[in-house]
Amino acid sequence: MNDLLIRVLSEINANIRTDFALFDENGKMVFGRESFGKNANEKGILLAGKSYTLKAALSKEQLEDFCFLIESIVKSRYDMELAAFIRGKPSLVSDFPFPSGLILIQNEVFCCTPNDSSFQGGDVAVNSNLTDKTREFVEEAFEEGIVVHIDNILALILPIEDRNELREAAEALYQTLAEEVSEKTAISLGGIAGSQAELCRAFVNAQKALEFACGKRFGVMSYAEMPLELIISQLSPEIRSEYKNEIDFESFDIDTLSTIRVFLDCNLHIAEAARKLYIHRNTLIYRLDKIYAMTGLDLRDFNDALKMKIYLILHEFF
Amino acid sequence: MAGVIFKHINKVYPGGVKAVVDFDMEIKDKEFVVLVGPSGCGKSTTLRMVAGLEEISSGELYIGDKLVNDVSPKDRDIAMVFQNYALYPHMNVYDNMAFGLKLRKIPKAEIDGRVKEAANILGIENLLDRKPKALSGGQRQRVALGRAIVREPQVFLMDEPLSNLDAKLRVKMRTEIAKLHDRLQTTFIYVTHDQTEAMTMGSRIVVMKDGYIQQVDTPQNIYDHPANTFVAGFIGSPQMNFIDAALTREGDTIYVAFEGIKLPIPDGVAKKLDLSYVGKEVVLGIRPEDIHDEPAFLDYFPEYCFSVLVDIIELLGSETFLYLTLGQYSLIARVDPRSTAKVGDNIKIGFDMNKLHLFDKETTKRILE
Numbered sequence: 001m002n003d004l005l006i007r008v009l010s011e012i013n014a015n016i017r018t019d020f021a022l023f024d025e026n027g028k029m030v031f032g033r034e035s036f037g038k039n040a041n042e043k044g045i046l047l048a049g050k051s052y053t054l055k056a057a058l059s060k061e062q063l064e065d066f067c068f069l070i071e072s073i074v075k076s077r078y079d080m081e082l083a084a085f086i087r088g089k090p091s092l093v094s095d096f097p098f099p100s101g102l103i104l105i106q107n108e109v110f111c112c113t114p115n116d117s118s119f120q121g122g123d124v125a126v127n128s129n130l131t132d133k134t135r136e137f138v139e140e141a142f143e144e145g146i147v148v149h150i151d152n153i154l155a156l157i158l159p160i161e162d163r164n165e166l167r168e169a170a171e172a173l174y175q176t177l178a179e180e181v182s183e184k185t186a187i188s189l190g191g192i193a194g195s196q197a198e199l200c201r202a203f204v205n206a207q208k209a210l211e212f213a214c215g216k217r218f219g220v221m222s223y224a225e226m227p228l229e230l231i232i233s234q235l236s237p238e239i240r241s242e243y244k245n246e247i248d249f250e251s252f253d254i255d256t257l258s259t260i261r262v263f264l265d266c267n268l269h270i271a272e273a274a275r276k277l278y279i280h281r282n283t284l285i286y287r288l289d290k291i292y293a294m295t296g297l298d299l300r301d302f303n304d305a306l307k308m309k310i311y312l313i314l315h316e317f318f
Numbered sequence: 319m320a321g322v323i324f325k326h327i328n329k330v331y332p333g334g335v336k337a338v339v340d341f342d343m344e345i346k347d348k349e350f351v352v353l354v355g356p357s358g359c360g361k362s363t364t365l366r367m368v369a370g371l372e373e374i375s376s377g378e379l380y381i382g383d384k385l386v387n388d389v390s391p392k393d394r395d396i397a398m399v400f401q402n403y404a405l406y407p408h409m410n411v412y413d414n415m416a417f418g419l420k421l422r423k424i425p426k427a428e429i430d431g432r433v434k435e436a437a438n439i440l441g442i443e444n445l446l447d448r449k450p451k452a453l454s455g456g457q458r459q460r461v462a463l464g465r466a467i468v469r470e471p472q473v474f475l476m477d478e479p480l481s482n483l484d485a486k487l488r489v490k491m492r493t494e495i496a497k498l499h500d501r502l503q504t505t506f507i508y509v510t511h512d513q514t515e516a517m518t519m520g521s522r523i524v525v526m527k528d529g530y531i532q533q534v535d536t537p538q539n540i541y542d543h544p545a546n547t548f549v550a551g552f553i554g555s556p557q558m559n560f561i562d563a564a565l566t567r568e569g570d571t572i573y574v575a576f577e578g579i580k581l582p583i584p585d586g587v588a589k590k591l592d593l594s595y596v597g598k599e600v601v602l603g604i605r606p607e608d609i610h611d612e613p614a615f616l617d618y619f620p621e622y623c624f625s626v627l628v629d630i631i632e633l634l635g636s637e638t639f640l641y642l643t644l645g646q647y648s649l650i651a652r653v654d655p656r657s658t659a660k661v662g663d664n665i666k667i668g669f670d671m672n673k674l675h676l677f678d679k680e681t682t683k684r685i686l687e
Contacts, residue, residue, distance in 0.1 A: 140421060141406060158408075165451070168407045175404035178371050180421055182390035254335075254528045258358030278356040278511045280557070 001146060003095040005048050006031055008077045009070075018066060020056040022047075043067050047074050049139050049147065082148040086155060088200035097146075101160035102190030102199060103170050104153050104206045107134055107183055108218070137181050141173060153210065155203065161192055170220045186213050189222040212317070229313050237318075244314045247295050256294075259287045263299055264309055270300075320382030320395075320472040321347040321505060322368060327377035329363050329529075337363040339529040341377070345522075350499045350506040352520030354513060355552070360529040361509045362477055368507060369475050370394050381473060394473075397466035401478040403458045405450040405465075411437075412446040415464045429468075436467040439501065456487045463498065476508045480515065492519055513553050517541070525549045547601055547682040550675060556606045556639065556650045558675065563602040565595050565676075574602055574674070577645035579624045584671050590687040591676065600685065603675030609651035610668045611640070611659060623668040628659050642667065 009022065009031045021032030022045075034055065042055040045067045054067055084091035086102075138156055139147050146157040156173075160166050170187045177183050188209040190202035205223035212233050213221055223230070232240065249257065259277060263284070266273040274281040288299055297304040322345040329338040338360040345351045353361035366372040367379065370391035379386055386394050405414050412433055419429045437443045440460045450458055459479060466474055479495070480488045496519050499506050510516055516523045517537045525532040525540065525548075533545040544550035550558045563576035565583075572588045573580045583591070610616070616623050626649065630641035633655065640651040640659055651667060659665050676685050 137421070141417070142408070144408065160408075165407045168405070168450070171402055172404045172406045175398075175400055175402075176406075176417070178391060179369075179398055180392050180418060182370065182392050184371070254358050258356075262357055276357055276511070278513070278552070 001048060001093075001095060001097065002030070004078065004081060004093050005074070007092045008074055008081070011077070012070065012073055018056055018058065020054055020066070020070075023053045023055065025051055027053075045071060047071065048078050049143070049145075079149050082146065083150040083155075085196065086148065086150065086199055086203050088196060096196070096199075097157075097159060098199075099161050099192055099194040100146075100199070101158045101163075101166035101169070101192050102202045102206065103156040103158065103166065103173070104188040104190060104203070104210055105134065105138065105156060105173070105177075106153050106186045106188075106210050106214075108185065133181050134177065134183055134185070137177060138173065141176065142169075150203075153207065155190075163189075163192060166192065167220065167222075174218075174220050184218055186210055186218050187220045188213075189220065189224075191222075191224070228309060229317065232310065232313055232318070240314055240318050243311065244318060247297075247308075247311045247315070249312070249315045252294075256287065256291060259284065260291065260299065260308060260312065263288070264305060264312070268300060268302070268305055321345050321349070322473060322507065323378075323380040324364075325378040325380070327364070327367065327379060328375045329360070329367060329372060330375045336529050338367070341531060343524065343531065343534055345505060345507065347505055348503050350496070350508065350519060350521045351524060352508045352510060352516040352522075353524045353526060354510055354516035355526035355532075357511060358528075359526040361511075361524075361526050364526075365475050365477055365507060365509045368394075368473070369396055369398055395471050396473045396475055397469045397471035399459075399462050399466050399474070399476045399479045401481045403450070403462040403482075405458060405461055407450055410447050410449055411442065411453070411461050411464075414450070414461055415468050418465065418469055432468040432470070433464070436464040439467065439498070440464050455483050456491060459483065459491060460494075463495070467498075467502070471504070473505045473507065474502075476506065478510055479508075480510075481512075488515075495519065513555065517553065523553075525552060527552075543684065543686075544603075544675065545684050547603065547677045550603050550677070550684075554605055556652065558603045558605050559609070559647070559649045560677075561602045561604075561644075561647050561649075562599065562679070564599050565591075565597065567596050572596060574600070574676070576602060577647070579644075581622055581624075581669060581671060583674065587672060587674055587686065592685050595676070595678070595685055599679045601677040601679050601682070603677060604649075604669050605673065605675075606639070606650045606652040608670040608673040609640075609642075609649065609653070610670060611651065611653050611657055611665060615668050615670075616666055619668050619671075622671050623666050625664050626667055628661055628663045628665055631659060631661055 021034050022030050024030050036055065036057045040055055040057045041060050041063045042053050043063050045052050045054045054070065056063055056066060058066055081091045081093055085093040085096060135147055135149065135154055138154060142156060142158060144159055148155045158169060160169065166189060170189055174185060174187050177185050188206040190206035193199035193202045208230060209221050209223040209226055212229055262276050263273045266276060270281055270284055274284040277284065292298045297308050299305045299308055324341045324343050327338060327341040330336050341364055353364060355361050363372055367374050370389065374387050381394055409417065415433045415436060416429045419432065437446055440463060442457065442460050442464065445453060445457060480491050483491060492515055508519060520537060522534060523537055523540050524534045527548050533540055533549045540549060540553050544553060547560060561576045563574045566573045566575055572583045574583055626642040626644045628640055629643055632639040636655065638653050638655045638657050640653055642649040642651060677683060678685050
């Protein structure tokens with residue numbers, strides 16, 4: 001991504017009168033010409049997540065302001081170009097490090113309401129000040145990653161080619177963000193992309209998962225693991241409301257609700273679900289019989305379990 | 319170091335679901351308290367409220383003498399260990415352990431000292447250069463513990479930290495966590511749904527159900543004196559046998575009657591009984607190990623014996639489980655492996671009536687002192 005930085009710096013250089021040079025951590029000049037007199041000063045500067053030294057023929061005070069200006073411009077231009085690239089639009093990016101893993105991060109406070117007017121997730125305020133803390137944390141945790149701010153979402157691009165490793169990174173990020181920054185986030189796995197087209201698709205899918213979960217589900221999620229939820233979200237509100245009240249979940253006690261959730265999560269596996277619920281398998285069978293009597297759905301039957309899953313999604317998200 | 323005080327804590331989710339109701343207790347400094355209960359009982363929510371990851375709907379939470387309801391997680395001086403380790407795959411063990419300290423801008427030399435000391439405590443000094451994917455599950459869990467230790471927190475919070483490990487490793491790690499508590503002398507709050515973990519690790523256990531505390535006591539007291547039928551059934555494996563019964567009196571003796579059988583309650587037990595229950599229906603509880611089929615017991619306590627049908631026999635080597643039928647009830651007995659019982663036999667068994675449990679049929683509460 002050095003190429004993008006140089007292009008952005010060239011643009012800046014063409015529009016200002018102050019000559020400057022940029023050196024990497026090894027002292028190698030990466031931009032500009034060193035043709036300053038004895039009055040030149042230098043200062044450390046952070047550009048695109050990496051440390052550099054900027055040298056210019058300015059006083060120390062002027063240099064401080066100049067570095068702040070350069071940092072701000074680079075940050076905003078860098079984000080703009082990368083965001084365009086990720087969205088598949090024309091951009092200055094020419095050396096994107098494929099293959100890469102994509103993760104999207106959204107703070108609780110950034111949750112937005114999707115266009116669907118029936119969606120009930122819009123009760124959370126939007127406050128963009130908080131992204132700075134999250135962004136700083138993410139940049140600190142992933143020095144080799146690229147962090148881009150796109151519409152209240154942080155996109156994190158990592159040099160990871162393995163899906164499991166990407167999930168592990170996302171899980172660790174979710175928990176440490178909560179612990180160290182005190183921020184509740186929803187993190188969506190975009191997957192591994194080998195080209196701009198794949199990156200663009202990964203971004204769109206991961207964004208859909210975030211929009212769906214908005215304010216209702218936190219933690220790490222994956223578009224690929226939410227097909228039912230996403231298909232249901234595409235239905236018209238009229239169709240959804242037709243099925244929404246098929247089962248009166250509000251009248252169920254906690255035991256019944258947790259039995260339904262755990263049994264479905266355990267892929268209808270009785271022994272596993274009984275172990276997770278910490279009840280004897282006969283007790284679970286008794287509860288499943290009771291649920292059958294209450295709802296007419298036998299969760300041991302795949303078709304009935306699928307119906308129950310759909311009703312649960314309608315109950316929880318719409 | 320600090321204790322944790324819960325003052326009438328409630329957690330109500332939007333929509334009105336009550337996850338935790340009137341949680342009121344004090345965890346003393348350096349205590350190892352285990353929250354246990356079935357899924358959905360509110361134990362993890364309680365822990366997450368201590369961590370600051372869930373808002374408290376009402377009530378007050380103190381860590382030490384500081385009210386922390388509105389204190390952010392990073393400022394609570396706690397450290398958490400999760401079941402999925404939360405390790406960064408691109409960082410080696412050293413960097414994973416040091417990461418939280420770096421964020422807090424702690425000097426490098428101090429970070430180095432703390433990481434190496436924690437690695438020494440956990441026996442992972444030789445793994446510091448490795449990435450998480452080169453570690454076994456047990457080693458990863460140690461690193462997760464190490465990450466918590468280096469923070470030198472006032473309180474350790476652990477949410478099912480062993481549930482991703484296989485059975486053998488779980489047993490080993492639970493001993494190690496107990497040893498770690500002895501060594502660190504810090505307050506531990508540990509959440510599990512596994513009653514064996516609760517019994518073996520905690521200095522006190524909090525049993526929860528449907529958001530309510532059912533009982534808080536030492537493991538032995540909870541086992542010996544369960545507060546209600548839920549606790550009695552939840553703690554102990556195989557679980558306690560329950561039979562609907564009635565209490566009657568003949569002369570000075572109180573009997574417990576069920577399925578046409580009448581067993582006398584020993585005077586020592588009867589003294590602890592609320593006598594207003596005589597003549598009423600109750601629930602009798604008897605643990606599997608308190609059902610006997612050995613001739614010595616049957617000869618010595620003929621008044622406690624009756625016949626049952628043997629349905630299934632499970633030989634486990636060191637002990638045998640007999641699955642028995644008594645009228646409409648199925649009972650489980652844990653007996654000596656030398657038992658001569660055979661499937662289909664009608665055999666004599668006896669209840670150790672000194673180990674009898676009795677519960678109110680309506681409230682399910684214990685009625686023996």
